[in-house]
Amino acid sequence: MATPIYDRIALIGIGLIGSSLARVIREKGLGNEISIATRSAETLDEARRLGLGDSYSTAAAEAVRDADLVIVSVPVGASESVAKEISGALKSGATVTDVGSTKASVVRQMAPHLPADVHFVPGHPIAGTEQSGPSAGFSTLFEGRWCILTPEPGVEPDAVARLTRFWEACGSTVEQMDKDHHDMVLAIVSHLPHIIAYNIVGTADDLETVTKSEVIKYSASGFRDFTRLAASDPIMWRDVCLHNKDAILEMLARFSEDLSSLQRAIRWGDGDKLFDIFSHTRSIRRSIVEAGQDISAPDFGRIGKKD
Numbered sequence: 001m002a003t004p005i006y007d008r009i010a011l012i013g014i015g016l017i018g019s020s021l022a023r024v025i026r027e028k029g030l031g032n033e034i035s036i037a038t039r040s041a042e043t044l045d046e047a048r049r050l051g052l053g054d055s056y057s058t059a060a061a062e063a064v065r066d067a068d069l070v071i072v073s074v075p076v077g078a079s080e081s082v083a084k085e086i087s088g089a090l091k092s093g094a095t096v097t098d099v100g101s102t103k104a105s106v107v108r109q110m111a112p113h114l115p116a117d118v119h120f121v122p123g124h125p126i127a128g129t130e131q132s133g134p135s136a137g138f139s140t141l142f143e144g145r146w147c148i149l150t151p152e153p154g155v156e157p158d159a160v161a162r163l164t165r166f167w168e169a170c171g172s173t174v175e176q177m178d179k180d181h182h183d184m185v186l187a188i189v190s191h192l193p194h195i196i197a198y199n200i201v202g203t204a205d206d207l208e209t210v211t212k213s214e215v216i217k218y219s220a221s222g223f224r225d226f227t228r229l230a231a232s233d234p235i236m237w238r239d240v241c242l243h244n245k246d247a248i249l250e251m252l253a254r255f256s257e258d259l260s261s262l263q264r265a266i267r268w269g270d271g272d273k274l275f276d277i278f279s280h281t282r283s284i285r286r287s288i289v290e291a292g293q294d295i296s297a298p299d300f301g302r303i304g305k306k307d
């Protein structure tokens with residue numbers, strides 16, 4: 001068992017990510033005490049039944065009192081209300097972090113409400129599934145995954161170093177990034193794929209000449225992968241879209257241009273163009289596979305994983 005990195009850890013929000021954190025903190029002894037807060041009494045009861053923490057409350061302010069590390073794991077649109085709720089109860093010298101999929105908006109929502117004597121180090125584990133809620137979490141979720149921290153210039157380096165050690169102890173590799181750059185990168189590698197998945201599954205469902213049973217019966221693995229992403233939490237993804245609006249619209253504009261170009265090539269029977277585009281994208285995938293990552297494996301995305 002590792003030595004604790006923080007004494008008291010408060011988890012605000014105990015869904016897939018918060019409960020995975022609770023499990024890994026317990027399993028690896030990364031904190032001496034875990035206090036849990038979430039808005040709904042029902043979710044809190046589920047967390048209690050699962051034995052995820054040492055104390056439970058529906059009041060975030062109560063949970064953060066005396067905490068050395070506060071991890072906010074709620075849909076990004078709820079960040080400001082959580083920051084307002086906890087601001088008066090935070091311990092001087094505590095570190096406040098989050099796990100939200102967008103970063104500039106979370107900083108805009110939270111930073112103005114946090115007292116000057118706490119260290120605010122926003123974070124984003126690039127690890128998850130389409131599931132949500134306390135029962136969906138598991139302790140190995142962060143193993144071999146990236147975790148991006150986006151501290152603003154001037155944040156206490158020791159606080160960033162300690163949080164980095166925490167995520168490394170969870171099994172992640174930590175990188176630091178500017179928050180706006182994070183939002184642009186994640187818009188293309190994560191947000192757009194989810195939006196495309198929601199869209200294609202909706203389009204298939206709307207088709208009048210194809211029955212639902214045919215969609216299910218003949219869905220090859222490509223379509224099935226889309227349905228997995230499209231089963232992701234609607235509140236979480238509504239908030240991601242609303243809170244990373246500019247970067248997502250920029251990437252969608254580029255995507256639409258490229259799609260129009262493909263559409264034109266198909267319409268005009270431009271086989272050479274189609275062949276060129278498809279050969280280029282095939283070489284991108286092959287270079288990823290050659291770098292040791294099997295894109296088709298369920299574990300794809302785990303850093304350095306070859307099987």
Ligand SMILES: NC(=O)C1=CN([C@@H]2O[C@H](COP(=O)(O)OP(=O)(O)OC[C@H]3O[C@@H](n4cnc5c(N)ncnc54)[C@H](O)[C@@H]3O)[C@@H](O)[C@H]2O)C=CC1
Binds near residue numbers: 100
């Ligand atoms: N699901 C995923 O694959 C990943 C999600 N994230 C980010 O992690 C955060 C949490 O996502 P999940 O754990 O998947 O969601 P979830 O839906 O499983 O859990 C969200 C939790 O937040 C609580 N909550 C909602 N509003 C609240 C409020 N105002 N005050 C207190 N608690 C509140 C809910 O009761 C629930 O416990 C999101 O910001 C998401 O963008 C980051 C990486 C991966």
Ligand SMILES: O=C(O)C(=O)Cc1ccc(O)cc1
Binds near residue numbers: 100101126127129190
């Ligand atoms: O389930 C998947 O394939 C994901 O892409 C999980 C995921 C969702 C949101 C994030 O911010 C990070 C990871």
